Every structure is written in C-alpha cells, then in structure tokens.
Amino acid sequence: ESEVWTLLRLFFFNILLLHTCSASPPNFVLLFADDLGFGDLGCYGHPSSLTPNLDRLAEDGLRFTDFYCTSPVCSPSRASLLTGRYQTRSGVYPGVLYPGSKGGLPLNETTIAEVLKPLGYATAAMGKWHLGVGANGTFLPTKQGFDHYLGIPYSHDMGPCHNLTCFPPDVKCFGNCDVGVVTVPLMHNEVIKQQPVNFLDLERAYSDFATDFITASAKKKQPFFLYYPSHHTHYPQYAGPGAAGRTLRGPFGDALLELDNTIGQLMITLEKTGVIGNTLVLFTSDNGPELMRMSRGGNAGPMRCGKGTTYEGGMREPAIAYWKGTIGPGVTHEMASTLDILPTIASLAGAKLPPVMLDGVDMTDILLNQGQSKREAMMFYPTDPNEMFGLFALRLGKYKAHFYTRGASHSGTIPDPDCSPIAALKAHDPPLLFDLEADPSEHYPLPSEGDPDLEAVLERIKKIKEQFESSMVFGESQISKGTDRDLEPCCNPTCSPKPSCCHC
Numbered sequence: 001e002s003e004v005w006t007l008l009r010l011f012f013f014n015i016l017l018l019h020t021c022s023a024s025p026p027n028f029v030l031l032f033a034d035d036l037g038f039g040d041l042g043c044y045g046h047p048s049s050l051t052p053n054l055d056r057l058a059e060d061g062l063r064f065t066d067f068y069c070t071s072p073v074c075s076p077s078r079a080s081l082l083t084g085r086y087q088t089r090s091g092v093y094p095g096v097l098y099p100g101s102k103g104g105l106p107l108n109e110t111t112i113a114e115v116l117k118p119l120g121y122a123t124a125a126m127g128k129w130h131l132g133v134g135a136n137g138t139f140l141p142t143k144q145g146f147d148h149y150l151g152i153p154y155s156h157d158m159g160p161c162h163n164l165t166c167f168p169p170d171v172k173c174f175g176n177c178d179v180g181v182v183t184v185p186l187m188h189n190e191v192i193k194q195q196p197v198n199f200l201d202l203e204r205a206y207s208d209f210a211t212d213f214i215t216a217s218a219k220k221k222q223p224f225f226l227y228y229p230s231h232h233t234h235y236p237q238y239a240g241p242g243a244a245g246r247t248l249r250g251p252f253g254d255a256l257l258e259l260d261n262t263i264g265q266l267m268i269t270l271e272k273t274g275v276i277g278n279t280l281v282l283f284t285s286d287n288g289p290e291l292m293r294m295s296r297g298g299n300a301g302p303m304r305c306g307k308g309t310t311y312e313g314g315m316r317e318p319a320i321a322y323w324k325g326t327i328g329p330g331v332t333h334e335m336a337s338t339l340d341i342l343p344t345i346a347s348l349a350g351a352k353l354p355p356v357m358l359d360g361v362d363m364t365d366i367l368l369n370q371g372q373s374k375r376e377a378m379m380f381y382p383t384d385p386n387e388m389f390g391l392f393a394l395r396l397g398k399y400k401a402h403f404y405t406r407g408a409s410h411s412g413t414i415p416d417p418d419c420s421p422i423a424a425l426k427a428h429d430p431p432l433l434f435d436l437e438a439d440p441s442e443h444y445p446l447p448s449e450g451d452p453d454l455e456a457v458l459e460r461i462k463k464i465k466e467q468f469e470s471s472m473v474f475g476e477s478q479i480s481k482g483t484d485r486d487l488e489p490c491c492n493p494t495c496s497p498k499p500s501c502c503h504c
C-alpha cells in the first residue's frame, strides 16, 4: 500500500512540476501617465477626480507612497523607464526632444521590449513615445524592440492646436500649443495615418489597438508586453464623448477619466481573454504636475512644487502594481523608482539583463511579499543635468539632501516662491536636509550643523553622491544635436509650403 502511495505522490508531484514548468511567463502591461501629480488620483486623495478603475487596481493591488521617476520632464524620464538607467547615461537630456530632433534614445540602449524579445514575447507600444523620430523614423518604437506601435511620437502640444477640437462637439483646444511646426501626426508603426490627429477618437483607437494585441497574443498563447504611455493628462487637455463633461474637475478631470476608462477597458480585455491571472499591470507617471496650467494642470498633493523641479512634487509619483491572485492588497512605503521596472520585469520573466551599467534594482520582493526595497538611494537630476553641477538632490532612507534648488516655469503660478522661475539656481552648503517622513512637503530644513546624528547622515549622503558621480559616464547629449525642419513628420513629404501643407 505504501508503494502505491509513493507512486501516487510521485505522479502528482510530476504533474505539479510539469505544470510549473509549462506555465507561460507572465505578461506585462506598463501604463505611464503624463504630467500626472502625486495628488491627482482618487486613491491618492483627490476629492473630485473620477478614477474608479485606477482606484480599484490600487485597492486590490499594491499602492506605492515613495515612488520616483528620474527627471522632472518627459523625454529623460521615459528613457530611464525603458532602459533602467539614468538619462545621463543614454544622453536623453537636457530638456525634451522635438518633432524635428536629430537625436533620440540611442539604438544601442536596451529597452524593456528588447529584454523580453529573446524570450518570444509579443511587444506593442501605443501613445506618446517621445524618445525620438529622426530621419526615416530612426528612433521610433519599432526600432527599439516593439513589434507594433500606434500613437503620436511626441507630446501632443508639439504642433499648432488652436484650430483642433479637444472636446465634443467642437470645443477647440485651449491655447495655441507649438506653432511653426507640423500638426501632430498619428503614426501606425512607421507610417502616418492621420495629420492632424483626431483627439476625440484617439482613445478609442488605442483601446481597439490594445484589445486586438492582447486578444491575438492570448489566442497564440504568446506572452506579451504592452507599453501604454498615455498623452493624458498633459496640456492641452482633451477627451472624447465617453468622458467629456462627466467629472466635477473640468477639462483636466475629464481627460483623466478618459485615461481611466481606457485602463478599465484594458482590464476587461485581460479578464475576457483569460490572462488576467498571469499579467502584471504597473501604473505610474513621467513627472510631476504642470502647475503653470492652473486648473488645467495636475496636483502634487502635499508635495512641494511640480514639473521641472527636483522637489518632491516634480518627481514623486503615484504608482500601482496589480496582479490578480499574486500581488496582495496593500500600501508600501518602500522607496522604488521607474528605474526598477526593467530589472523587475526581467526577473519575473526570467530574462537576461542587458550587459550595461544599470541603475535599477529588482523590486520583485516588494511586489510579491511586501518586502524591503533593495534601493538604497534615489538621485535627483535637474531637467538639464551636466557634469559640473552633478546631482541636485539625493534621498537616502527618509532623508533628502538638496545640493542645488531652482524653480521652473512649469511650476510657476503657485504662491510658493521657491517653485516659480524667479527662484534662480541656488547652491546649498551645507545641503538643505529634510526628513521626508516628518516633513514630506520639504518645508522645514533640519539644522544639521552641531547635530552629530544629522552630520553623520550628511556625511553618508555625500559619500554615496561621490561614489555615484564617479561611476557616472555622461552619454553624448541627444537633444543638443538640435533640430532639422525636414525631419518633422509630414504625411505629404514633397508638399509645399511646409509645415501647413502637412495635412492629410
């Protein structure tokens, strides 16, 4: 009888083993909002935002309170997200890329999509790329490991918008956006489908694209990676009929609701295709709110200043990790970053890390076990990093030291004078030191001089800064390569006069 039991046990053990080994690697959905602040989502305390789908992901998943992007503006932040490296290494600085930029994220950088490709993943990106277009689409997502792409390859204000419709039935976009360049195109892979893009129909197009991609991958039992850097809630706000006029927060709230609706649609598709239990969904944002837009911009909650600054409001972001049946509900105060997403995805998929200097650390233990972060420190570079100034700030544990501070036009219009562009570059020696647990708003610098404990903290911060900076090799600036009008995407390349004739 005992032999029978042994055989049976062996049999079941083998089945279990077989099952474990043949379980397909997880799918990844990476959602990236634009200029969305720490205080903008309902689940982060905003009283009049309507974000039921994101709130549900936060409630059933893991919500981060101490999650950082790497730059207070778009392009550098995206470069770090996709490579797990500070933007200074890849050269995506200073500021952001333009429609006619000659540079882009260098093709020898390894993106998350390229990390997953060798394992047989299907990969797609939709939305705001903003890592370059270049001559003949040199830098488009399809050149960086993504099988499919649908989207506007840069910010949707980087083209004249005063004649475009942002809300139904025909409410024109607020402001002029960038004049003197081509109107913003909608690209499918490397081809322009629409110019200018139809904002009212854009989110539906993304939803359909995502549904098709997920459904096709699930049908083939192929693991997939979907990257959705949304245009929402960057200026100018827009929303189609499903969200326009439906919130108490005006154009910003409607745009945010539209993003939330798309995420809801995505979750339904994951559910319907039966892959929801094998899919990690991550959500965060590229940088802090653009406070200069006032009610049409985002909200940093209790964090100081916003976009363009290295205060918490510029770089601390809402972040949610959801994985049905695998990530338990909770809130984590562990320090984590967009840099950590590439190593985490690689670890969960069993993929090889790229053979380069990575700045990200694996945060699997935070996700799966609410464990501790392997991240010791977070570095804060300004919009225009250079080797002479180096880091503007460094966070170690609960302490953050500012070596330099500066306001930004993106964060103007609020009463705090340190946030506005009038606040010129200021060096701090000793550095301004804050305890972010007691004072997340960075209002009360700690008097470190004469306090041995705080002096020891500062010493340690300085040592980490020195070590980090001595290992930092600045990549050639891609953005300083400048622009060329002929590189602006035009649906009718031989037409004249440009840019107004680029209209199809």
Ligand SMILES: *[C@@H]1O[C@H](CO)[C@@H](O)[C@H](O)[C@H]1NC(C)=O
Binding pocket: 106, 108, 109, 110, 356
């Ligand atoms: C990419 O190529 C440039 C130029 O040759 C080089 O400086 C850089 O280190 C390379 N980057 C990587 C990640 O290999």
Ligand SMILES: *[C@@H]1O[C@H](CO)[C@@H](O)[C@H](O)[C@H]1NC(C)=O
Binding pocket: 135, 136
């Ligand atoms: C783009 O490709 C076409 C055809 O291959 C070529 O004629 C053209 O010179 C290229 N343009 C640039 C800017 O490299």
Ligand SMILES: *[C@@H]1O[C@H](CO)[C@@H](O)[C@H](O)[C@H]1NC(C)=O
Binding pocket: 160, 163
């Ligand atoms: C905007 O529309 C008006 C009226 O149709 C037209 O006169 C003007 O040239 C348009 N401007 C641009 C930049 O397209």
